Amino acid sequence: MWVGGTGAFLKRILEANPHLRGTLYDMPSVVENHVLGGLDGRVEVVAGSFFERLPSADLLILKAILHDWSDENCAVILARCREAMPPAGLMLIIDRLLQEPLDVTSLFYDLHMLVQIGGRERTAAEFSALFESAGLRLQRIITPTESPLFPLRLVEASL
Numbered sequence: 810m811w812v813g814g815t816g817a818f819l820k821r822i823l824e825a826n827p828h829l830r831g832t833l834y835d836m837p838s839v840v841e842n843h844v845l846g847g848l849d850g851r852v853e854v855v856a857g858s859f860f861e862r863l864p865s866a867d868l869l870i871l872k873a874i875l876h877d878w879s880d881e882n883c884a885v886i887l888a889r890c891r892e893a894m895p896p897a898g899l900m901l902i903i904d905r906l907l908q909e910p911l912d913v914t915s916l917f918y919d920l921h922m923l924v925q926i927g928g929r930e931r932t933a934a935e936f937s938a939l940f941e942s943a944g945l946r947l948q949r950i951i952t953p954t955e956s957p958l959f960p961l962r963l964v965e966a967s968l
């Protein structure tokens with residue numbers, strides 16, 4: 810399993826699942842502040858850029874990553890993810906999922922990401938097209954989640 814940030818999310822997953830091992834992967838300046846102490850050697854911390862190379866894992870979790878980037882940049886990130894996935898590997902995207910017809914709140918979130926950092930929020934069809942461009946397939950959308958204030962959804966993809 811592979812997750813980014815400083816590792817708070819990965820830590821919770823590993824604490825709740827003692828049989829799992831995980832890799833924290835993010836930029837050097839981020840992983841140097843990781844919070845992954847006390848996990849008995851079940852975690853590896855790797856620094857790098859997902860535009861270049863990713864550590865291999867049977868589950869890649871990208872939480873609040875793709876909505877930071879344009880379709881063109883996401884295609885590169887997903888291509889690197891695909892290279893890091895074994896044949897039976899899975900990818901879990903955790904992001905907002907725009908519901909059609911789009912309401913004002915959804916449009917606001919989308920516009921906010923565009924103006925702030927050149928990113929965007931996406932519908933299921935847009936995620937599916939992104940995956941296809943990288944040789945991946947949208948398998949399922951896991952919903953609802955218990956995320957009322959910040960409505961994150963889980964989008965699963967495979968080779």
Ligand SMILES: C[S@@+](CC[C@H](N)C(=O)[O-])C[C@H]1O[C@@H](n2cnc3c(N)ncnc32)[C@H](O)[C@@H]1O
Nearest residue numbers: 813814834835836839857858859860872873874
């Ligand atoms: C919105 S944050 C999400 C962090 C974490 N996944 C979470 O949900 O809290 C986006 C993350 O992408 C990381 N990031 C940005 N560019 C990156 C790159 N080229 N390679 C790897 N990680 C990158 C940032 O350092 C940051 O931790």
